[in-house]
Amino acid sequence: MKELHETNPFKKPFGSLNELIDNITAVLGCPVTIEDANHRLLAYSSHEDGTDSARVGTIISQRVPEKVINRLWKEKVIPRLMQTETALRIPTIEEIGLRDRVAISIRKNQEVLGYIWAVDEQKKLSAEQLSLLKDAAGAATPLLLKLHLQRKRKKENYQDFFWQLLMGHYQSNEEIQQQFYELQITMPAQFAVLVFRFEQEITGKVEEQITYLIATSQKITNHFLIVMENELILIASPHPSQPDEKVFKEFISYFIMEMDNRFSIRGIKGSSGTIYHSFDRAETSYQQALKVLKLKEQFPEDLQKVFHYHQLGIFQYLDAILKEKKTSPYEHPAITKLENYDRLHNTNFLETLEVFVQHDSNAHEAARLLFVHVNTLNYRLKRIREIGDLDLKNAYEKMAVLVDLKIRRLQ
């Protein structure tokens, strides 16, 4: 790649990181921070202006705050930095006090040794200046190598490893096994990713309560736990005493109930992805858990008792169907007709149909939920069959009607 500038101002030996950082600050004219691969602070410029709360937090605690790291993982900022050798622009993330900045990885070939951050909020760096940053990263490499940063600290790598698993960062299962080995964690034979979304941000106190509840639940064995704003993410496996997938459902409803009972924390939504045996599926399991949560928000009543991905049933495919419907719209004729009839006669046939079908065509159940006599329901169903030209004994037709009714609710 052709360099945009003529000369490399960092092509000289630096005695220390501080010396280097002073040079970078002088060249770029904005606050600069250097951290190692574990996000521990190594050096920072004393520039006055343009320091946001994320940077302050980093300097104070000598480490990038966990909240910030988690968010940067989730936004795929760190994965991208790890993959590229060039500088990246990171847009503002208000919630974690992170203002506009650029960053680049310091690397020795494929291995990432650390990162340089520059807060260029005041005056955006030009493409040429970003290229300079790359030279600076090159100059940092020998300095970081000298620091023997390779000694990885278990506690600190743990979090990165967790996110790398969830983001599908690893190519092969061998890599993952290697990581487990290096971190001295035994790799469970099976696992699932669980996600809990709280109404409030999770405080340190609540986090303690969470840890306590998980430890005492006797249902699952927890392997990884991370707290991020109002989300709690777990990688867990069934407790040896009951090695069945069902335990996840049980654990989630247990957890939600007990958080209410014991600590009066309400409104938690929880979900679980599929159980897998190979950790290269961790990303899949995580995405599944997120999908369950999203659907639970869209269909709170329907999915009230659903916690596990496979319980979603046809809701799994609702977004795929919705996408198809957007490209080739199709109004279900029966729904259209019933809608019109309802409007003209003040009836309630469409809802009746929906309740009946979604409750497995159980007449008594549907009548109960609709507060009508069973015979009324049967009469209505007869009319619905006539008006909508529907065969309510045909599973395929019923499925389509129900799907279309659910999609209708999304619009």
Place this chain on the structure above:
Amino acid sequence: MKELHETNPFKKPFGSLNELIDNITAVLGCPVTIEDANHRLLAYSSHEDGTDSARVGTIISQRVPEKVINRLWKEKVIPRLMQTETALRIPTIEEIGLRDRVAISIRKNQEVLGYIWAVDEQKKLSAEQLSLLKDAAGAATPLLLKLHLQRKRKKENYQDFFWQLLMGHYQSNEEIQQQFYELQITMPAQFAVLVFRFEQEITGKVEEQITYLIATSQKITNHFLIVMENELILIASPHPSQPDEKVFKEFISYFIMEMDNRFSIRGIKGSSGTIYHSFDRAETSYQQALKVLKLKEQFPEDLQKVFHYHQLGIFQYLDAILKEKKTSPYEHPAITKLENYDRLHNTNFLETLEVFVQHDSNAHEAARLLFVHVNTLNYRLKRIREIGDLDLKNAYEKMAVLVDLKIRRLQ
């Protein structure tokens, strides 16, 4: 657009089309045909070599054979020719005796007056020669205008109009109304597109029988009919006596049965798209009918009694779901488990589940179809619930299982 050649050899007045065509043949060195917008033959070169059966047919009957026109519509050749001013290459279509050739529309501004065809099978025309063809088309314009080709003949325009409707060629409903008016056809208030696929090619004799059957059916009123190889396409509306959508289903099964009874023609598959009130949806209805046929081929037993698009039920969405599954594969855990169990114990649980669910959870029906005692079925279902961790009272779960089972059959 910059012309590829220096001079335009057709930039002189021609006394007749034959004079022009002799010039084109001389310049391009291959057989050339000129036809009007209704595919009537206007002039043709007497070149000896490289004449395929499509061209022979055209010359003999003074018109492009219907079979060829229909196919060119279906392959979107004619729509593309109508849309562009430049020459197009048409690949060989063996079945209709059409060999490699190029074609271009002759036009006065937006209006298409006719077409020039050149069979360059022997020696492919170069890009420069294709550009010459454009000049030739320009030279043909005044000659075709002189012929007063504007007088449109009803019978001949009919077919083009039909295809234009099916291909969604019209932008607005006004245009369509105008066309109906010009062709002196009254526009029905509603319509649906029906497609029948025969096992054999439809001969003239069979076509007569078809026309006869439709005319005497008393169920539908037919407005357009086209026969293409082994396909019969209709635009029809319900007979005034029973103005309901159901008549299409009835007509299709009636038609299939009577073609067998009366004329011993078996193996016809028929389908119908949705009924619409505006002809700008003709393309949609046609596509729906085709989709029904396609699915009937993929699921012959399941869709044996399905003729109308809306009867497809969830099958409508199967391809959308399949596409989704390809991007993010998900094995249904219950299916996997049952499959394993079946293999280990020589049981038949997976099929039992499929038959039960697809027949609307009707135990007696399913037992009958599986040739087992009802209690056996119930026992199996109990085991299936246990092994697969399935809730067979949950409509959503059952839907997903059934969908996954059907998709499984596609693979």
Place this chain on the structure above:
DNA sequence: GTTTCGTTTGTGAAATTTCACAAACGGAAT
């Protein structure tokens, strides 16, 4: 050969669903 385990079938009673019919109800039109 015997045992074991999971599956299939038969029986019968209890529970539930389905259906026809009559009556009541209530809004809209006359």
Place this chain on the structure above:
DNA sequence: ATTCCGTTTGTGAAATTTCACAAACGAAAC
């Protein structure tokens, strides 16, 4: 106010489904 029409509710009988239990079956293991 009356009538009409479509909807709701109640009643009861018939049909069907569900369930528990016993016995038979058959393949695989001992």
